[in-house]
Amino acid sequence: MANALDPHAAIATTAGGVTDGALRTADGRPLVRALARSQSLARRRAFLLVLPLLAFILITFVVPIGQMLQRSFYNDGFSAHMPQLSQWFADNPRGTEPDEAAWTALATDLKASAEARTIGVVGTRINYDVPGTRSLFTSTGRQVRRGLEPPYQAALLDINEDWADPRLWSAMRDASSPVTGNFYLAAVDRKRGDDGSISQVEERQQVYVMLFMRTFWLSLVITFVTFVLGFPIAHLLATLPMRKSNLLMILVLLPFWTSLLVRTTSWMVLLQQQGVINDILVWLGVIGGGQRLQMIYNQTGTIIAMTHILLPFMILPLYSVMRTINPSYVRAARSLGATSWTAFRRVYFPQTLPGLGAGALLVFILAVGYYITPALVGGSSGQLISNMIAMHMTDTLNWSMAAALAALLLAAVLLLYWVYDRMVGIDNLKLG
């Protein structure tokens, strides 16, 4: 049997193997099919080998991220617990004044929700769109539980006249469908008005668009600085004799192996106003004791610490590419009369582009999603969008908002990746 599966067995085709125009194996089956079978068996075996990894990625990466992204446009906090009112919204178009049927539905839902202790979920959902309404739901819920007499409009307004607020009704209508774009609107500093129109939020509430731009701008700056600092080092690494370059390599890799937090806190020790660098500058008399430089807890701190942390991601791809560049090309250029600058610009540098592209892409994408370092050394002006995502995850527990911001960040990175692919070509990338 093992013989029959062996494609080489086809060589042992019987003399009559060509009688019907097809090659056959020793036991008379068509060669094509036998080959396909043996190959599919091999493929299945190979698939079994990667199956654990695939399952791991699926369970720990794809599914949770998918679930998280789903939250950005799906939130049934209101619709699942206020079914009757949601139905009323579905039956009546936007602009309909709430009639007694609506108020009855509201009162019934509030009572059921308060008894099931889900009123907090409902209030939290509406509070996202109309701040200050969460306690309206919970406190009204407590009173409705004790019993409420019709007419419900009067009864509810009697408990709290805020129930008549058209903004509230508009928000409840938006929330009555679990699928909503409001979190995305909020993530780009927009809101939906009472009539459904979209407008910018007040200037003093705007923050996300600015943070997205700052994140991309700072990431670009960091990418550029790592390039300026990393290029000569990578060149040195690639051209020095082995013994010296190994030592240099260890110097590059040592910080790479050190914990991120240790490196970040070391920068705090160095850069703070009472820190080592300021102490030295004061001691040298470069600056007076009263003019110590503010180098941390602002954008400068974020740029310095992140550049240091991300530097190896630029150096390593550059180094791996530079090592393969044949030095005789530059020598040839020089011998043909090029100045050293021209030889570098027109011969050497273009050959490093695949490494530069890979390094820049790595550094940029890592920088865009960084959050611990800016949180620790960024102060207020060095905060990035990921700090807002973290805040919504852990402080405000508004996971839908965190998901919307994360989705936008992901989309922006993919878009940049696509632009990069079109401009430079992703095949032109060399990671090492």
Added chain:
Amino acid sequence: MKTTMVLSTALVGLAFAAQAQDKEVNVVSWGGAYEVSQVEAYNKPFTEATGIKVNMIAADDPATPLKAQIEAGNVTGDVFDVEVSNAIRLCDEGALMEIDPAMLPAAPDGTPAAEDFIDGALLDCAVANIFWGTVIAFDTTKFTGEKPDSAADFFDTAAFPGKRGLPKNPKRTMYLALIADGVPADQVYEVLATPEGVDRAFAKLDTIKNDVVWWEAGAQPVQLLADGEVVMATGYNGRFFDAMVGEGKPFEIIWDGQYMDMDMFVIPKDAPNPEAAMEYLKFATDTQRLADQAKYIAYGPSRKSSAALVGKYKDGTTDMAPHMPTNPDYMKTAVMDDPEFWADHDAELTERFNSWLAGA
């Protein structure tokens, strides 16, 4: 983030399943010196008295794993130590067991628990164990002449030059700005509920914006003060106490305008060991246990009857009463945390705060 949570929850769950045959209870708390105080005052005597093993699990904020465990439908902790706002919120969302005050032990003199606990310390689903304050502390070596002694001095960089450390959130900064601007402590929320009040708080914060170093973790303000990076900072009183008495740092606390919070024990509905959890909660919040905790950390017990039993710090010489945030003298200008207000306005004010921070 969520991946890690689900994963770690699953791992912790596995670990617990493996040893479920013994009676035990899993308590999720805040770690650090606070955890030590709970282990010493609650856990050790509890295991001695009942034979139930206590597993202590540390989290930056126990409400985060609790919410994640509820979302994931796999609750592995039995008792969680959370802030009031989270206790109320999760209770309203139906995630917590209701706790009948009649089940809690009475005070030694027979006063029922419902009357023995300080107002607000008993909720439908939660029992407070400690009160803690966010207070101003300064480095005494930085002020040789007149020393600051009020919230207003914190904002007065002309008279008391130097950097200030403030937490990066609206909850524990805006109230301080209003108090420093002359708003009486009992009217802070009234003022803060109006747009003019919010503007007023930001206007006051504007006056020191360029002198502020913002902190996020509770250990940071102590570190910033110790490094000389700031001369005054607000932080959690227990941490400052630890640095002052435990490590002998030259700090002094200004008790004017402290922000007072409670930490509450809650039991999730799907707790794996509900009976043991309830036993633990009853044991840990009795008069003696709450008083004992003060021996290890400067946080105030939530029962009136415990106050008389609070003695000395574990070093045996430091009297704890002047370090307690619940000291009647300090309570006069204290602002109590208002969970309802923050449940309504936290998101909105946090956005405004972030926008203000990021602006020029």
